[in-house]
Amino acid sequence: MTALGQVAVASAQAVPWPSAAAVHAVTRELRDRPPLVDLASCTALRARLADAARGRALVLQAGDCAEMFHEVTPHATERKCAQLELLGQAMTGRTGLPAVLIGRMAGQFAKPRSYATEPGPDGVPIPVYRGDAVNSAAPDPLARVADPRRMLAAYTHSAAVLDHLSARRAAVPVWASHEALLPEYEEPLVRQEHGTRYAASGHLLWVGERTRSVRGPQVRLLADVANPVGVKLGPGTSAAAIIELVEALDPRREPERLVLITRLGRDRVREVLPGLAAAVAATGARPVWLCDPVHGNTIRLADGRKTRVVPHLVAEVRDFVAVLTAAGLHPAGLHLESSPDQVTECVDEVEDLSGAGPVLPWYASACDPRLNPGQAVRVTRAFLDAFTRPAVVRP
Numbered sequence: 001m002t003a004l005g006q007v008a009v010a011s012a013q014a015v016p017w018p019s020a021a022a023v024h025a026v027t028r029e030l031r032d033r034p035p036l037v038d039l040a041s042c043t044a045l046r047a048r049l050a051d052a053a054r055g056r057a058l059v060l061q062a063g064d065c066a067e068m069f070h071e072v073t074p075h076a077t078e079r080k081c082a083q084l085e086l087l088g089q090a091m092t093g094r095t096g097l098p099a100v101l102i103g104r105m106a107g108q109f110a111k112p113r114s115y116a117t118e119p120g121p122d123g124v125p126i127p128v129y130r131g132d133a134v135n136s137a138a139p140d141p142l143a144r145v146a147d148p149r150r151m152l153a154a155y156t157h158s159a160a161v162l163d164h165l166s167a168r169r170a171a172v173p174v175w176a177s178h179e180a181l182l183p184e185y186e187e188p189l190v191r192q193e194h195g196t197r198y199a200a201s202g203h204l205l206w207v208g209e210r211t212r213s214v215r216g217p218q219v220r221l222l223a224d225v226a227n228p229v230g231v232k233l234g235p236g237t238s239a240a241a242i243i244e245l246v247e248a249l250d251p252r253r254e255p256e257r258l259v260l261i262t263r264l265g266r267d268r269v270r271e272v273l274p275g276l277a278a279a280v281a282a283t284g285a286r287p288v289w290l291c292d293p294v295h296g297n298t299i300r301l302a303d304g305r306k307t308r309v310v311p312h313l314v315a316e317v318r319d320f321v322a323v324l325t326a327a328g329l330h331p332a333g334l335h336l337e338s339s340p341d342q343v344t345e346c347v348d349e350v351e352d353l354s355g356a357g358p359v360l361p362w363y364a365s366a367c368d369p370r371l372n373p374g375q376a377v378r379v380t381r382a383f384l385d386a387f388t389r390p391a392v393v394r395p
């Protein structure tokens with residue numbers, strides 16, 4: 001327990017549901033609902049990712065840290081897609097490579113947490129917010145009780161966003177991705193088409209830094225489905241762990257199967273990434289390498305809010321591109337937390353942290369701080385400034 005009365009969360013991030021029977025009833029109901037995505041669209045994304053693994057395409061995966069039910073509207077979805085499109089156009093304009101656009105959307109409703117509780121409004125600890133699929137962000141002990149029926153609402157809101165994405169797919173496709181954190185939600189949505197099992201909750205699912213144990217339920221679930229899958233890799237990732245993950249998730253070494261998303265922190269990239277890249281290369285896997293420069297560079301302010309400093313993210317992106325390029329690998333793109341709104345959750349310069357600290361007047365994220373449009377452009381531009389198109393595209 002910390003000085004704030006916070007209790008560390010069990011490593012598997014198991015949700016403290018008050019009633020197993022109620023979870024069971026929801027699981028049964030999810031099993032009876034139609035799949036949210038079909039196998040063909042997951043396979044189509046795999047084909048695009050194969051291009052990225054081979055150095056023929058770039059990838060931009062971005063969106064909210066945590067989507068919120070009340071923000072799901074066609075207008076909001078369209079604005080998020082437009083932001084992805086704009087960044088993708090910058091990537092293509094500078095490199096001539098097509099950009100594969102993947103939203104952290106249509107299912108990004110569950111959050112892993114470092115602590116089970118946080119200080120409530122009167123200083124008394126209350127259960128931590130775990131995403132709209134589990135509890136409410138309202139800082140109230142009752143609102144924070146995990147309610148399994150929220151997983152049904154997560155399904156419904158995901159369906160609304162996916163309808164919007166499908167309607168616009170003919171123009172510029174945006175694929176849906178989320179962290180596969182809740183086995184209670186994901187397992188009943190695993191479906192079978194023509195003998196192939198796939199996760200029908202989204203096109204691409206990833207496992208987070210806290211749940212990527214190969215013996216954990218999240219990796220076991222993803223090992224068993226045909227979708228493209230992502231893995232977050234923090235600075236403590238060992239070569240042995242990454243080899244186990246490749247074995248579990250990409251046993252056939254398919255170039256479109258695995259997306260490795262490093263989130264090392266700006267001070268650790270040069271030290272850690274060469275070893276990870278070499279360990280993966282030795283397995284024969286050919287993953288899509290993405291840089292998440294946000295999760296390893298989070299700063300907690302005195303008022304408890306989290307922020308990030310754009311030049312820190314820029315530094316991580318530059319080192320990521322430099323290390324992979326030096327290793328003869330294709331730095332395929334970025335994984336960002338971003339918003340189409342002019343939010344002030346991240347700061348533009350290091351100096352903004354000095355004195356009394358930043359004011360951050362528009363802080364709307366339910367979880368981690370997001371880049372506003374101008375900040376997302378800066379980070380993407382840093383990627384493109386460092387990127388050199390490979391002289392030889394691999395077969």
Ligand code: PEP
Pocket residue numbers: 065112179207208209210232233263295368
């Ligand atoms: C996230 O992507 O919001 C997240 C929690 O990331 P990580 O698992 O890398 O910490």
Ligand code: CO
Pocket residue numbers: 065295337367368
């Ligand atoms: Co986050």
